[in-house]
Amino acid sequence: MSTNEFANSVILITGGTGSLGKKFIEHALEHLGPSTIIVYSRDELKQFELREYFNRDPRIRWVIGDIRDRERLSSAMHGVDFVVHAAALKQVDTAEVNAYEYVRTNVTGSQNVIDAAVAAKVRKVVALSTDKASSPVNLYGASKLCADKLFTSANMDPHNQHTKFSVVRYGNVLGSRGSVVPLFRRLAAEGKPLPITDKRMTRFWITLDQAVDFIVNAFVHMQGSELFVPRIPSMRVVDLVEAIAPGAITHEVGLRPGEKLHEEMISEVDAVRTYKRGDRYIMLPQSGRLDEDMPMVGRLPDGFNYRSDTNDQWLSVAEIQELIA
Template sequence: MTYRNRIAILMLLDSLIVLSAIFLSSYILYDTFAMREDVLLISAIVLFVAHHVFAVFYGLYQKAWEYASIGELFIIFNTVTLSILFAALTQYVLQGSIMLRALLVTWMLHMLMIGGSRFAWRMFRDNWFQTIKGKRRTLIVGAGSAGTMVARQLLSSHETELHPVVFLDDDPKKEKIQFLGIPVKGTVKDVVDIVKQEKIEHIIIAAPSMPQSNLNTVFEQCSETKVHTQIMPKMEDILTGKVSINQFRDVEVEDLLGREPVELDTVSVSSYITNKTALITGAGGSIGSEICRQIAEFSPEKLILLGHGENSIYKIERELQNQKKGNIEIIPLIADIKDRARMFEIMSFYQPDVIYHAAAHKHVPLMESNPFEAVKNNVFGTKNVADAANEAKIGTFVLVSSDKAVKPTNVMGSTKRIAEMVVQQLNEKSNTNFVAVRFGNVLGSRGSVIPLFKEQISQGGPVTVTDPEMTRYFMTIPEASRLVIQAGALARGGEIFVLDMGQPVKIVDLAKNLIKLSGFTEEEIGIVFSGIRPGEKMYEELLNKTEKTERQVFPKIYIGRSVMDDQPSINLITKDLETINQNDVSNYVIKLANGQYDEVKKFSYLKTLS
């Protein structure tokens, strides 16, 4: 039905109701048309004109009545009431009195027939026009505004294969109450029994206000039913139009971290990014590409994507070009951070306002086997970019570091700690604000355990875990990227920013969750403990005791400052690293990163410390 046809039908229906209601009320009250015929006729005409004027004013004909609710009923009330008042005024002018009883009955007939006609269509659409044959019986966890929104969408949609039949909600006030004709039959603890009683085939978790720490518990209870469990999209994605409310998604490991995500202070971030030039090294990597996506939301003038791998840079550049807002100039640069002259050339030419240095080798076992490559990329590469930033007088430089830089036992963590020393020493004498950001393991990033576990599960298992007691801090790629961006806004120079990542997670628990999320049991997909690999620790820290402070500079973001006393000059360190025997590299960087300076003084240039 076209828009014009729909409007015409509604106006014709209302016209018949309005013109007939006042005559019908007179007949009901007096068994005859007791009003003077001229007054009755004029009252009907006034009601007709006034009703359509107020209907247009309040947008009565533009409403989608298949989704009618209290708001639409209130519009009908306003339209009918004001129309009756105009008719009453007309009667008073014509005959000096008001047929109050007749107008009250007319008002009630208007409300009943106009409102009833709209809600009758909704009832017809919900109960007759839509068939539930072949649809899957669905349980909705959460009977709040989000849950009822999901239920209404499912009831009114022809395309979905889901049909809601029952709610569960932990609010005792809602027990045995019906929403949209769907009963609340218990709490989440009753999910196993309710699934059996109601023959549930699908579960939707629709509780966006639920604390993140509770979601893991809810999912655990739902997973006991062996019924496919999904979660509604994020409200911000629905409101911004990225997804529709019925685009449910499977529960991801990220949802089970048990921690509320860190959000950006958009005002402070905008102040140093909007209409400025931002450069991201390692822009094609997991963290670098997400930083690019989030920076693009703040409308920089230029966004420079610097990376060594042409395919990854091409991919993120095309993605940003297709999704960019406004007139952002996106500049892809293929360059190696180990090329010192090229770094100085880029900084001098583009003069970025802020640099996010995400380029790094980060795979622990691989770097144990290739220590000098870790040094060249993570130390020399960082020094090249940082020196170039200092020379070009860049405003802010943010180094992406790692929790493995704390008391490092491996080459990767040690080179990251030395990279922190590079930027901290430069900050002492530079006009550029050099800061570092530490965070734990990033879920879904290249080389992380999640892609490995998924691959092992897809192959039928087993899933390999190093040790049953090994723990790690985890965060999502968007969280990590937000922390890096927020650090730029908080930077005053020399800080190490750390995210409050909650409690560390056992790797074995992560593996168990992923097996469940994949629809398997631990009996079907086994877990094998392979033992700790070279350079790994049983647990990670985010700050040394000497670095820890209680100062929270932003919700869930803390700041630490490494002790700079007696640290050898970075220039001396790099000279040693250029001349040192490659067999001694691992031992050298680990001792240096842990502050064991006496142990490394035997190397030529550092003897000057003694």
Template sequence: MKKYLLFNKVVPRWMIMVLDFVIITWSFASSYLIVNRFEFSNILRGYFFIYTALYCAIAALVMYVMRIHTGLIRYSNTRDVLRIFGSVFISSIVYMLVIAAWVKPYMHINSPTIDLVLLVNFSVSSTLLILLRSAVKSAFNYLNNYSTAKKSVVLIYGSDNNAVLVKQALEASAKTNFVIAGFVDNDLNKINKEIQSVKVYDIAKLAKLKEKRAIDKLVIMNHHLDEQEKKTALEICLALGIQVLTVPPADQWIYGKLNLQQIKDLKIEDLLQRKTIQIDTTRISEDLQGKRVLVTGAAGSIGSEIVQQVLKYNPAMVILCDQAESPLHEIRLEVEEKFPEIPIVIYIGDIRNYYRMHKLFADYKPELVYHAAAYKHVPMMEENPSEAIRANVLGTKNIADLSVAFNVRKFVMVSTDKAVNPTNIMGASKRIAEIYIQSLKDNPVNKNTCFITTRFGNVLGSNGSVIPRFRAQIQKGGPITVTHPEITRYFMTIPEAVHLVLEAGTMGSGGEIFIFDMGEPVKIVDLALKMIKLAGLQPDRDIKIVFSGLRPGEKLYEELLNTGENTMPTHHEKIKISHVIKYPYKQVTDDVNELILLNNQGDEMATVSKMKDIVPEFLSKNSKFEHLDNNRPARVTEMQKPASKLLAVV
């Protein structure tokens, strides 16, 4: 039987029907004999057999019609209990009607005690039918819990209806290797109470509980907790070595049941997320509704999110421009399914190709441009400076110049904190792009286009970033490589960053650089330690951390303000405006054109030297270009650590 329950998982319907029939037969017969005080004269005359056979036939038919035998017993709940009561009650009513309409008039059999028999039988048979299901369910859970597979002892965070649903779902599934040890909560009114025979414990006493009950895992309904509650619980679990699992809200369960594939390890992104940012959707809607919008770099992490969010504001058209064919195809399929009523244009092209971009502007005449196309990886651009200049400088210049030529109303550029006091080619190329964008306000030809720059740092989960890399290294068994024990970065989610990009785009009048508040800095080695623990592993024992040294051009700390810049607030607490140095358009254009010419000639050192002329604060670090700084004055800024959280790494 044990093998049958554990491996076939389902008690067959015919077996349930047979057991139910045996119960209703025994119940009615016993009730009849008890009420009639075991008068065997009725048995001898056949009344007992007639009444019993008739009731059993009616009850079997009613229960078959009501299908009380069809449910999986391990999922039995209050609804199933009500169906049992209903079937027994209906059987009794039908039985009384048959007795009154047929047995008494035609068979001349009368039993004055039959009403009392039915009343006793209702109690006995209902109780036994329910007990049968409870017994099978308990036996199933018992055998499953003590099978040969190792069980994980788990706690469920919370003690409300959502937590109870999670408990029931975990207990009902034969495939989970979980033993529910209890609930944990910080609600003093619920602590030490019991819910469905399971105790509610104080979350503050989790350490003692782990030692006493050998707790392995904590299960949370991720979207149900506020950020502070979640962070507090997670920090405790990480310190104790308790693995944290998440389940989605009950309304996302498949067919109303929790699928095991929906139980996931907590991700580091969940731990780093901040309070949801409130944005002014009215202003953004006024900016975007009914407009033709171009997004460059539309297949990238930031660009694709810009596309998704812009489409929510019902633009007249969205043009997705990128050179990456396959990712662009994927996002096309996704957005056309979500927003079938909005025209989507897929434009495969390279922003470095002026003529291809000119055709884009001529054909579709965008009114707003979100420029997210760029090369972003510091070490790769340090090895390939010519491509950084072609993409980040020439490409930006092409899109900006065409925006002026075609009277684009607003141009919003996505920049990076690495453009601030740059120490690498990538950052310097983005800073030059910023300078060119700022100078266009001084361009006498520009009569209509408002140029805005947004500057922020690392986003969680972007392609090739630190978190996906650490996750892949953990999956391979390590080691995790960190460049330096003191390196820090600021993190922001991709949706959060794009929210702020759209909001900043509504604020600018031209030439501004908007800087995002990136929150508190994160030490990368601490990030690695947390990711190891979240995977249920132990640092050093299971996964090693190796320090590989700073890469070419890499800083220990990032900054968000250049030398000579300061900020002023906006109406949004997360967005500041940088007071920037003004750049004359003619001089900047001449410098940028000379840089592009030197780059085309292939003289790498001369090209990088020109970059340093345009951006005097560009001092190479850990790079083959450091010698170019020997005759340059030292920068008068603190290069090692930001002065405040706004001047920080992302």
């Protein structure tokens, strides 16, 4: 598949009113040439605001709906060629005290997306994952790991004869809603100390543009069942603070419920089913035989894992400042 195959297609994005959805819509309208983009989400105010932002572009259809509602989702999928599944509940600490709500959205909702896509004979679906789904220690990460497994196994459903499913997994998105950057800027402007979870903390870092490019590229190269992980840099939280407010006073607040000191995108266990291709890692599902499915070129060494604290790419303070400018 080439990006030209998006021309005159119908693309549906769940949770499309978020930061990633907005950037994806911009990219698709400018570069992919779809006939229609369907934004499926449950917040009418966010849809109104985004509709105004895009000047009521006639190529965008706005559908109010929840991925928990299989019937509504199935109706919205009719005639759709490609699906970006971005809808999810994402707050780590909130998940710990609202566990079942996260399961209903992130797990059951994901299965609804799969069922609706298969019934509508959608061509390709890419689901968005998170670094917290690798070796999860919190409910949010565990629910997203379940969703990853649902999507990568959906290709093997005997009732599915038309739809390919794959997953992309990446780290913190610079400029996304909920990013710590606006909070740090506001506190710094007010002359207040900046709260740091732990001065040792590290995170993977990707821009919205990079995330969208990676999603589109996954559509182009997917065969079905792969989990794509970009090779992206890490950053130290203390360097982020220095980039935003040089010399600012900080205070450590400790890990929140379910929070990790360092993030991971590929565990040592998963690495045996993962190989490297250029600027990405490609993880194959647990089903199948390694000697038959895994290419010899690019296999990862024994004991490999992909963690934010042992990454071989790092952002300097100056590079962070350039990114957040």
